[in-house]
Amino acid sequence: MMQYSKMFDISTTVSEDMAVYKGDPLPAFEWAKKIPENASFVTRMSLGAHTGTHVDTPLHFKAGAASLDQVPLSAFVGESVVIDATAEKEKVTLDLLKKTDVKKGDIVLLKTRNSSEHAWREDFIYLDVEAAAWLAKTGVKTVGVDGLSVDKFRSGSHPTHHALLDHDVNIIEGLRLRDVAAGRYFLVCLPLKLKGREAAPARAVLFQ
Amino acid sequence: MMQYSKMFDISTTVSEDMAVYKGDPLPAFEWAKKIPENASFVTRMSLGAHTGTHVDTPLHFKAGAASLDQVPLSAFVGESVVIDATAEKEKVTLDLLKKTDVKKGDIVLLKTRNSSEHAWREDFIYLDVEAAAWLAKTGVKTVGVDGLSVDKFRSGSHPTHHALLDHDVNIIEGLRLRDVAAGRYFLVCLPLKLKGREAAPARAVLFQ
Numbered sequence: 001m002m003q004y005s006k007m008f009d010i011s012t013t014v015s016e017d018m019a020v021y022k023g024d025p026l027p028a029f030e031w032a033k034k035i036p037e038n039a040s041f042v043t044r045m046s047l048g049a050h051t052g053t054h055v056d057t058p059l060h061f062k063a064g065a066a067s068l069d070q071v072p073l074s075a076f077v078g079e080s081v082v083i084d085a086t087a088e089k090e091k092v093t094l095d096l097l098k099k100t101d102v103k104k105g106d107i108v109l110l111k112t113r114n115s116s117e118h119a120w121r122e123d124f125i126y127l128d129v130e131a132a133a134w135l136a137k138t139g140v141k142t143v144g145v146d147g148l149s150v151d152k153f154r155s156g157s158h159p160t161h162h163a164l165l166d167h168d169v170n171i172i173e174g175l176r177l178r179d180v181a182a183g184r185y186f187l188v189c190l191p192l193k194l195k196g197r198e199a200a201p202a203r204a205v206l207f208q
Numbered sequence: 209m210m211q212y213s214k215m216f217d218i219s220t221t222v223s224e225d226m227a228v229y230k231g232d233p234l235p236a237f238e239w240a241k242k243i244p245e246n247a248s249f250v251t252r253m254s255l256g257a258h259t260g261t262h263v264d265t266p267l268h269f270k271a272g273a274a275s276l277d278q279v280p281l282s283a284f285v286g287e288s289v290v291i292d293a294t295a296e297k298e299k300v301t302l303d304l305l306k307k308t309d310v311k312k313g314d315i316v317l318l319k320t321r322n323s324s325e326h327a328w329r330e331d332f333i334y335l336d337v338e339a340a341a342w343l344a345k346t347g348v349k350t351v352g353v354d355g356l357s358v359d360k361f362r363s364g365s366h367p368t369h370h371a372l373l374d375h376d377v378n379i380i381e382g383l384r385l386r387d388v389a390a391g392r393y394f395l396v397c398l399p400l401k402l403k404g405r406e407a408a409p410a411r412a413v414l415f416q
Contacts, residue, residue: 002210002394002415009281015403025240025252029405032233032256039366040269041406042256044233048240049251052401061248073217073413158247186210190398190411193260195223197237198249203398203411205281207210 012052019120080187104139136167144172220260227328288395312347352380
């Protein structure tokens with residue numbers, strides 16, 4: 001049996017007043033059934049696949065590329081290292097990553113100032129493209145960030161996404177890492193099992 | 209670090225041609241953004257909170273009762289026992305459960321013929337109300353089923369739901385247990401982190 005001392009929920013709460021990436025669908029909720037008119041409450045929701053904590057797949061940026069059901073779930077489950085990047089002011093840099101113990105096969109979670117701010121801002125801390133390329137070269141399995149995107153807002157060509165996805169490094173975005181200290185954990189990040197889509201909302205927990 | 213030899217995905221795939229409980233919203237998907245008109249593919253989806261694999265909370269049947277954010281996530285994470293109930297023809301009975309090693313604190317997953325059938329049927333195998341009451345008295349933490357509901361289709365007053373939820377036993381529905389043998393596992397079932405709703409779609413895995 002698996003043993004752990006503590007479980008941390010590192011997911012963003014999904015609600016109508018949350019922030020989403022500019023131009024993405026806003027989440028909406030209504031009652032499809034409602035007491036006393038019906039025998040139960042049943043929610044109907046509308047949301048974009050990149051709402052809150054979510055995973056991206058190669059199909060996000062390339063027609064015909066791998067969709068969610070073509071990426072093994074093990075991409076988002078396994079040994080994980082939380083990196084303290086809270087001192088970074090604009091982006092997570094290669095200089096910082098080189099000082100860490102990131103290893104081949106790791107799921108690397110980058111904790112920045114994004115996690116401690118109440119609302120998502122357009123000047124969120126992103127992942128520098130050179131740093132992303134270094135992570136891919138190191139052979140990490142997956143990179144998770146606490147901003148709306150791994151790329152700078154309005155990057156245009158999404159170089160950081162490509163530096164990861166084009167080299168088989170998977171992406172998790174929209175994590176909440178405020179309450180988690182730097183260190184090693186066991187990550188279980190489970191996206192909804194959507195057929196043939198480019199992304200899915202997910203719930204993510206770290207076990208210590 | 210947590211160790212496991214195998215991970216089983218026990219979740220239902222969410223797609224437009226799946227079955228949902230009669231009267232519930234059907235899932236729908238469209239492209240909110242699309243290549244080449246936009247720089248990326250972005251899915252917009254509409255779905256009910258009880259689509260596929262999902263968790264129910266007391267608010268499902270009672271105004272003012274606990275919503276998803278008031279139920280600890282640990283309700284759906286922990287030691288789990290898969291019971292082979294594939295011989296049951298109509299419902300999972302107390303007779304069968306009494307022959308098992310179900311213990312206080314367990315997450316009990318009931319594997320029935322539902323898991324081996326391609327489509328959800330209205331005469332799905334359900335959980336007998338006496339069997340549910342016995343599970344609650346035994347002190348199990350959560351009960352998971354592989355049908356559209358723990359109750360018989362069109363039960364009217366939902367007695368099995370009440371026998372569980374009214375005694376602080378949590379509910380998971382819509383699991384796919386075909387590929388999992390009876391026995392003990394570690395369950396991680398993660399519902400989307402929806403604010404103030406009565407249920408949420410989830411992804412569930414068993415670790416061996």
